[in-house]
Amino acid sequence: MATYTGKTIVVTGASSGIGRALCLALAAQRPRLVLSGRDEARLEQAAEACRARGAEALAVRADVTVPAQCQLLISRAVERFGGVDVLVNNAGIGMIALFEEVRDLSVFESLMRVNYLGAVYATWYALPELKRSRGQIVAISSLSGLNGVPYRTGYSASKHAMFGFFDSLRIELRDSGISVTVVAPDFVVSEIQKRAFGPDGRPLGRSPLQEDKIMTAERCAAEIIEAMEKRQRLWLGSLRGRVGRWVRLFAPGLIDRIALKAAREGK
Template identity: 55%
Template sequence: MTSSVFKDKVVVITGASSGIGRELAYQLAAQGAWLSLAARNAERLETVSAECQARGGRAITVQTDVGEQSQCEALIQETVKNFQRIDVLVNNAGITMWAKFEDLQDLGLVEQIMRTNFFGSVYCTHHALPYLKQAKGQIVAISSLTGKAGVPTRSAYAASKHAMAGFFDSLRIEIAEYGIGVTMIYPDFVSSEVRERALGPDGRPLGSSPVREKEVMSAETCAEMIVKAMEKRKRELIMSFRGRTGQWLKLIAPGVVDRIALRAINQGR
């Protein structure tokens, strides 16, 4: 039986036009959630919105570049204008890279990744906080195993995801007194468009994925696991066995974790 924890709950999802964010929207819509869908691609958002409504949810779309603070503020204001409150903010919008640091032609790539993944989450969270306080709501942040360990070809991405962890782990303590929960999500490889869009050494999207996309977790399964963690208001979810064991291994043999990360990148899974 489908759960209905999020029935009539107002959920803002950034990066809802594709991949994990889109799947989350579909699964929450099936519970009857009221969704505020954000991303840059307005046309894709409209398609996701129509599907959410067909699945039993309510949905609005707000074209948003999360790297621009004013647009994050507008996303929150537009959500409240339409739905009068915010119960959950899912900071999911993100971009990655696939390049060694020494090969980068322009350090603008580092800034772009930090602006989207880290500052985008900070901006949306800051503007949503007053409403989350009223609702005793929940913040969900999609980090990555790269937010728990270093990964070659991902220096700036790892920095942005570690930054998210430090930021939200601190914020969790500050806002516990308001009854707001913070759930950190650490996915392993998930099949999506993230790698064909990954920025290469020249700062341009790779155009095709170096990962064996058919052999990694589906966005659907990933979203199911995230929804369960949200329902239980879990503190964090590390999504794979190697991710969970890596946490312990890091304490006693960190070099082994480095080798696992290198092998994952070389093998593309």
């Protein structure tokens, strides 16, 4: 039997990109999936595709920035499937703008509310269920949660916050049977770039990345599942991310230059 057969997995941000790809890839193991996000039509479409692959699937509309909606998400999962085994905190938004060019300061608050607080709220409501199931928490942060990345100050800060929170929580939960896996992808093809806040606080509308040169959401999902199955504490999404972690200790300036080049070239 596969690791997640019959397990209840709640995924936030399941209507597109990595979250959707993760649900579709997990579906083959016949889990009970709870797909969450704000766009009900896209969620239902993703849920249907998961059912076609063998999973039970429930679509729940929830905005992670609203604690009551996170509470509702978890209670709908419990009502329907009797508990929660895995929570994947994946919902996220981006920004692409130089700090000094930002004209709408609310961008910084929005990034923290979705990327950081959204994960905190969903985790808080899921925790009693995860304790009962000795389950697992997966937090989709980013390599920009470990290093600074130009044009992404607010995004990088929100992803650093996720690392601080989930690395601390892992220690608190040491004797609970709950594992915490932090995931740090490099660039992945998804909708996050074109939906990212530009300098005026509105969606950029296009991706500045060279999408044929970066990881697909499907490949990213497959690698995340491998890390989840091993209850790994950390998954780093690229060779430069894995090597960079060590190089940074003695040549931090080199890592800054690599981050600048990656941001400018979009790959």
